[in-house]
Amino acid sequence: MAKITKKEIDPLNLSFTVEITRADYQGALDKELKKYRKQAQLKGFRKGKTPMSALRKMFGQQVLAQVVSEELQKAVNEVLKEEPNYIGQPISAEDTPELNLDINSKEDLVFKFDLGRTPDFELQGLDTGHTFEYFMAKLSEEEAQEELHRLRIQSSRPTEVNEDEDIKAGDIITVTGVELVGGLPKVDGITHEFTIFMDNLAEEVQQELLGKRVGDSVRVNIFELEKDISEDQVRKYLLGLDEEDEREVSPEFELTINKVSRILPREMNQEFFDEVFGAEQITSEEEAIAYLKAQYQKDYTKASDSLLFRSIQEYLMEQNSLELPDRFLKRWLVESEENYTIELVEEEYERFAKGLRWTLIRNKLINHFKLNVTPEELKASFVEEMMSYFGQKNRHLLSDRVLQDMAERMLKDEKAVRRHYEQLFDQKLIQALKETYTLQEKEVTPQELQALIEEANAEDEANGLLLDEEE
Structure with a gap:
């Protein structure tokens, strides 16, 4: 031996x-x-x-x-x-x-x-007297109404408007384009019918079309008709030319309006509610508003928790200044990773070390609070993730048996299992920390909350502690 x-x-x-x-x-x-x-x-x-x-x-x-x-x-x-x-x-x-x-x-x-x-240390900083700001956002009644209106538009289908109605912003217009030279139709030139969306058009073209009706005409530079469109896309999608067709095309076109369609908000009937929210889930506008507020509140709470978690991370890392075997770790990184050079390790080491210190503190916290994830919780996490993929309105298409079978298959993916374990531990950890400290609630708008998340991510990306409001 x-x-x-x-x-x-x-x-x-x-x-x-x-x-x-x-x-x-x-x-x-x-x-x-x-x-x-x-x-x-x-x-x-x-x-x-x-x-x-x-x-x-x-x-x-x-x-x-x-x-x-x-x-x-x-x-x-x-x-x-x-x-x-x-x-x-x-x-x-x-x-x-x-x-x-x-x-x-x-x-x-x-x-x-x-x-x-790893350093041997006693966890510091879990004193209940410390206070953290907790940013809270809520979907207002007006914002919930706007979101419901957006869903009514999104799930609607274009409806042809009367020929005597003026074109409005957001309309869909079918036109016949005629190629011109010197203001007159080009001999053997292009004549082609195509559809354009008002929202995609260049600003000056939109202004010219507003108020026009079926039968009216406008003259445009066909290559500047839409925002952010290439010449190849104009030739293919607007003029219907094959890639092999290399003819020279005049930029001057006359567009005659043949048809105008408009997307109108869906009627709020049971068919609409079932299609958007799932069969028999919502039966009235009041219930739809309440559901939207509740769903958005879940997302806002995740974002609020992420910001709180970041503040607690910073505080606990200040309270637990951990020494690491730096020289060993740098050598180990160079030897264990083929693409790591000494220069690269020196450049990235502080990020790595900060992440490692937080991992050690996090593991102490998990043990301190006696947190664990059961097999049932892990499986339920996979089921919830799959339900989010399919969306609420398609929930009725998935039986509990199908969801359970899919979850069983996903549980064989070691990488996915580790990801879900970490997410569940983090969820339990933030809940335990919220109960440990005093939270000073501060109400902000959803836009302000999102801005705070983006600002925090920008700061932390360089430090190895990146937030994710989806976690």
């Missing part, structure tokens, strides 16, 4: 040496070579009868490396079992002796490693 010698440098750093003698690996080496002998079929020898000397010469170094690696890994794992607070992975010490791996050598093999430890 390999000999392990540990040396404590300081509370955050440990070095250890693994000595592997010939006797430690000889038995395993002979056993592996015998396996090779049974399987080897070399020219001039019957299968299983190859001389051991020939096998040692041909495969000895390869088998020795494998056996020594296994012995070394056993020893390293033994050290890690005895060091529950290790961080990262062991890395070769800078003064480790050069390895001379030779199947014919009788010298002992010596490996030296460095290992970092």
